[in-house]
Amino acid sequence: MHKNTLISLKNISVEFDGEKILNGINLDINDKEFVTLLGPSGCGKTTTLRIIGGFIDPDQGDVFFDGVRLNGVPPYKRHINTVFQRYALFPHLNVYENIEFGLKINKKLPESERKALVKEMLALVNLKGFELRKVTQLSGGQQQRVAIARALVNHPRVLLLDEPLGALDLKLRKEMQIELKRIQQRLNITFIYVTHDQEEALTMSDRVIVMKDGNILQIGSPTDIYNEPVNAFVADFIGESNILDGIMHEDYLVEFAGKKLECVDFGFAKKEAVDVVIRPEDWKISASEQGQFSAIVDSIIFKGVHWEIIAKHDDLSFMIHTTQKYEVGTSIGMSVVPEDIHIMHKMPPEGDSKQEEEA
Amino acid sequence: MSKWLSRSYIGLVLTFLYAPIFVLILYSFNQSKSRGHWTGFSLRWYEKLFHNDAILNAFMTTLLVAVIASVIATVLGTAAAIGIHNMRKRSRTAIMNITYLPVINPEIVMGVSLMLLFVLMGIKFGLITLILAHITFNLPYVILSVMPKLRQMDHYLFEAAMDLGCTPLQAFMKVTLPEIMPGIVTGFLMAFTFSLDDFNISYFVSGDKFQTLPILIYSMTRKRVSPEINALSAIIFIVVLLVLILVNINDVRREKELRKKEDALR
Amino acid sequence: MKVKATASPYLLWMALFIIIPLGLVAYFSVTDRLGNFSLENYRASLAYSPVIFNSIWLAIIATVICLILAYPLAYNFSRKSANHQRTLILLIMLPMWMNFLLRTYAWMTLLENNGLINRFFGLFGLGPFEMINTSGAVVLGMVYNYLPFMILPLYSVMTKIDHSLIEAAQDLGCNSIQVLKNVIIPLSMPGVTTGVTMVFVPAVSTFVISRMLGGGSNMLIGDLIEMQFLGNAYNPNLGSALSMVLMVIILICMALTNMFEGVEEKEGMLL
Numbered sequence: 001m002h003k004n005t006l007i008s009l010k011n012i013s014v015e016f017d018g019e020k021i022l023n024g025i026n027l028d029i030n031d032k033e034f035v036t037l038l039g040p041s042g043c044g045k046t047t048t049l050r051i052i053g054g055f056i057d058p059d060q061g062d063v064f065f066d067g068v069r070l071n072g073v074p075p076y077k078r079h080i081n082t083v084f085q086r087y088a089l090f091p092h093l094n095v096y097e098n099i100e101f102g103l104k105i106n107k108k109l110p111e112s113e114r115k116a117l118v119k120e121m122l123a124l125v126n127l128k129g130f131e132l133r134k135v136t137q138l139s140g141g142q143q144q145r146v147a148i149a150r151a152l153v154n155h156p157r158v159l160l161l162d163e164p165l166g167a168l169d170l171k172l173r174k175e176m177q178i179e180l181k182r183i184q185q186r187l188n189i190t191f192i193y194v195t196h197d198q199e200e201a202l203t204m205s206d207r208v209i210v211m212k213d214g215n216i217l218q219i220g221s222p223t224d225i226y227n228e229p230v231n232a233f234v235a236d237f238i239g240e241s242n243i244l245d246g247i248m249h250e251d252y253l254v255e256f257a258g259k260k261l262e263c264v265d266f267g268f269a270k271k272e273a274v275d276v277v278i279r280p281e282d283w284k285i286s287a288s289e290q291g292q293f294s295a296i297v298d299s300i301i302f303k304g305v306h307w308e309i310i311a312k313h314d315d316l317s318f319m320i321h322t323t324q325k326y327e328v329g330t331s332i333g334m335s336v337v338p339e340d341i342h343i344m345h346k347m348p349p350e351g352d353s354k355q356e357e358e359a
Numbered sequence: 360m361s362k363w364l365s366r367s368y369i370g371l372v373l374t375f376l377y378a379p380i381f382v383l384i385l386y387s388f389n390q391s392k393s394r395g396h397w398t399g400f401s402l403r404w405y406e407k408l409f410h411n412d413a414i415l416n417a418f419m420t421t422l423l424v425a426v427i428a429s430v431i432a433t434v435l436g437t438a439a440a441i442g443i444h445n446m447r448k449r450s451r452t453a454i455m456n457i458t459y460l461p462v463i464n465p466e467i468v469m470g471v472s473l474m475l476l477f478v479l480m481g482i483k484f485g486l487i488t489l490i491l492a493h494i495t496f497n498l499p500y501v502i503l504s505v506m507p508k509l510r511q512m513d514h515y516l517f518e519a520a521m522d523l524g525c526t527p528l529q530a531f532m533k534v535t536l537p538e539i540m541p542g543i544v545t546g547f548l549m550a551f552t553f554s555l556d557d558f559n560i561s562y563f564v565s566g567d568k569f570q571t572l573p574i575l576i577y578s579m580t581r582k583r584v585s586p587e588i589n590a591l592s593a594i595i596f597i598v599v600l601l602v603l604i605l606v607n608i609n610d611v612r613r614e615k616e617l618r619k620k621e622d623a624l625r
Numbered sequence: 626m627k628v629k630a631t632a633s634p635y636l637l638w639m640a641l642f643i644i645i646p647l648g649l650v651a652y653f654s655v656t657d658r659l660g661n662f663s664l665e666n667y668r669a670s671l672a673y674s675p676v677i678f679n680s681i682w683l684a685i686i687a688t689v690i691c692l693i694l695a696y697p698l699a700y701n702f703s704r705k706s707a708n709h710q711r712t713l714i715l716l717i718m719l720p721m722w723m724n725f726l727l728r729t730y731a732w733m734t735l736l737e738n739n740g741l742i743n744r745f746f747g748l749f750g751l752g753p754f755e756m757i758n759t760s761g762a763v764v765l766g767m768v769y770n771y772l773p774f775m776i777l778p779l780y781s782v783m784t785k786i787d788h789s790l791i792e793a794a795q796d797l798g799c800n801s802i803q804v805l806k807n808v809i810i811p812l813s814m815p816g817v818t819t820g821v822t823m824v825f826v827p828a829v830s831t832f833v834i835s836r837m838l839g840g841g842s843n844m845l846i847g848d849l850i851e852m853q854f855l856g857n858a859y860n861p862n863l864g865s866a867l868s869m870v871l872m873v874i875i876l877i878c879m880a881l882t883n884m885f886e887g888v889e890e891k892e893g894m895l896l
Contacts, residue, residue: 055792075795076803082796088789092811102797105807154797365701369713372698376720376772379731382741386734396739435635442632454632457639463822464647465830465875467847468868471854472646475653475861495642498635556724558833563854576726580733580837592727599722603715 291333387589425554428493436501470563484566501546508542666866758840782816
């Protein structure tokens with residue numbers, strides 16, 4: 001166990017109606033860390049969060065908080081607070097009363113201290129002057145802030161956030177991402193964040209935990225996960241990717257799309273069938289005859305900061321991001337440097353990444 | 360422990376609700392006239408019931424009043440709901456407040472007020488007064504079940520139908536009416552059952568000649584001992600039970616089919 | 626199509642069969658038999674104030690008992706699986722579909738001096754207890770007949786309470802009792818006021834239950850009114866005045882329950 005470990009999940013399994021939701025996951029979360037559980041819906045991320053919050057008891061395995069076993073401890077006895085998916089603000093209370101709720105329940109704080117704490121929180125989430133508003137009259141973003149303030153006012157050691165930005169529009173979501181990160185750094189506590197949005201995960205987190213079908217696929221920093229995904233699923237889920245079938249002939253030599261190319265990966269079996277992942281922005285475009293591959297531009301769409309090209313090479317389509325415009329039908333050459341060719345073991349059959357991609 | 364406690368509590372309340380009815384049904388098979396004394400199994404009260412012209416007549420009157428009153432109330436009420444829905448907010452609120460009045464006002468007051476009206480208008484108590492009174496107390500229930508459907512309806516649907524070439528009347532028949540149909544059916548069924556069941560208002564406007572079933576039951580209970588009531592209760596209970604079970608089975612089956620279809624589409 | 630005219634037959638109908646009749650009641654209440662203005666009817670009503678207060682008192686007791694019985698039941702129902710909820714609600718509604726005269730008659734059978742309950746006590750050499758023709762029997766009849774009216778609105782409000790609100794309260798430190806006090810009770814207040822009105826109004830105005838289970842000795846205001854219109858005491862003017870009194874009682878009851886709901890909101894606004 002890491003010396004900084006605050007929460008530790010050991011071999012956690014959960015079943016609902018005979019369906020496995022979590023398959024014996026192990027996870028350590030450090031103190032003062034911003035951790036994101038990332039994965040498609042049904043991957044078990046929310047269940048993991050609810051186990052930490054105390055709303056679900058695992059069928060197997062143990063939860064430790066600061067070294068103390070937490071199984072069976074009800075939510076109201078944990079130093080953990082939650083920002084719920086749809087905020088779960090109390091409709092019969094106004095903004096002030098919502099935030100004050102936990103203080104009134106927990107401690108016998110005098111009114112004046114409670115008031116000071118609530119004011120402090122209102123300032124933290126930029127909601128000064130909204131004390132007397134009904135929560136039902138607030139916009140989504142404001143409700144979100146109240147939910148955060150209501151949880152944080154109790155000074156939890158851990159804040160759980162269950163897809164808190166899901167209901168907000170794009171611009172507001174970006175603002176709140178920055179703000180959440182600011183709040184976390186300012187208060188210096190642990191945030192455990194659940195989302196299916198990879199961009200959100202990469203923007204805010206110290207560490208990202210990628211989950212699928214009740215398993216943890218990869219744990220790492222956002223750059224690790226982006227640059228060194230462990231398999232094609234993670235690669236595809238984290239940003240857009242070209243995923244190609246390849247064969248690893250020997251260390252540092254891979255064949256895909258009919259070409260043998262140098263790469264930086266090693267340690268695969270001889271002639272092992274592998275997934276080759278290349279990020280669309282890693283392709284370099286050149287004149288047709290100068291590239292490693294030649295291809296015809298099939299479509300081109302302007303994406304705001306770059307052009308997205310789909311180019312055809314034989315039967316294969318490649319996605320390329322470039323800052324230059326090419327007419328449809330143009331012949332182009334494409335190249336990739338060895339460092340940007342990512343080789344991965346094929347996923348076991350039940351986790352067929354191609355199907356996941358279409359779903 | 361708490362599960363056990365909650366279960367036994369539910370059991371206790373259900374016993375409270377059902378025990379009297381079951382006792383009534385049990386004694387409908389009693390040989391003797393006595394309510395507290397079991398002397399042996401017999402179907403004689405059922406036999407007597409089916410040969411009792413007064414009961415059969417009352418039953419027919421009840422059915423007649425209920426059918427006429429609920430049909431008229433459904434037509435009037437649906438038309439009213441559409442009109443009210445199209446009004447501006449202030450007049451709508453005012454009219455809805457009046458609509459709520461008969462729902463909240465005690466039935467006895469409604470009964471005596473209608474009685475006064477009929478006396479002053481010189482209408483003879485009988486079938487007509489019964490039907491008029493029943494339409495009056497049924498109307499709000501029809502309106503209150505149709506209004507929400509109108510509110511839920513996407514108001515662009517009507518415009519879309521006209522855009523596609525419907526006259527307003529066609530648009531209404533082909534789009535609005537099917538959309539609010541569930542509300543109309545609910546309203547009709549509510550009106551019909553309230554009509555069948557009403558005693559408090561009918562009692563004041565029926566006169567001597569036309570007795571509905573509830574009024575007849577009341578006069579039978581005044582006689583203290585009338586075991587035919589037990590038989591009648593048993594029959595009504597069984598009929599209601601069967602209807603509810605059928606409706607429920609139908610609901611569940613429809614839900615299952617829907618789920619299957621959804622699964623198939625997925 | 627913004628057709629408003631389709632409402633006119635209804636408006637006419639309501640004017641003729643709701644507004645005018647109520648106007649007649651009001652008119653009759655302030656006139657004597659000859660049609661002259663008189664407050665004599667209200668003065669006469671005063672003489673019946675014990676009956677009026679008895680009606681209010683018994684209706685309040687019945688309403689409170691219904692609330693106490695129904696609240697935990699409705700909460701219980703609302704936390705069960707959808708299938709269970711459907712069955713349980715059906716079981717609660719089924720007796721409502723039987724005519725209330727039959728339901729009340731059933732209790733006559735049970736409570737009589739030689740009825741089933743007294744026979745049961747008799748087995749142990751107890752009783753017979755005087756149960757029928759008491760005010761207790763009247764209250765019992767009210768509770769029995771109107772309990773579903775309390776359960777249903779409470780249940781429908783409670784099923785709408787989002788489960789995440791309960792989790793949020795637990796998350797913020799509430800144990801089950803605190804969840805009940807701080808979240809469920811305040812959020813179920815609309816159901817309470819509806820339920821209270823739906824039980825109190827028919828209970829305070831009934832004349833059948835009191836006559837069937839209370840005998841002659843437990844007259845309620847409903848019995849008084851009925852007697853003025855259909856009984857030997859025939860006096861529609863006095864009956865109208867009593868009807869007005871009954872409506873005022875109900876208005877006060879509703880104002881009180883609404884105020885109770887309003888206070889909760891206002892308190893929230895004051896901070």
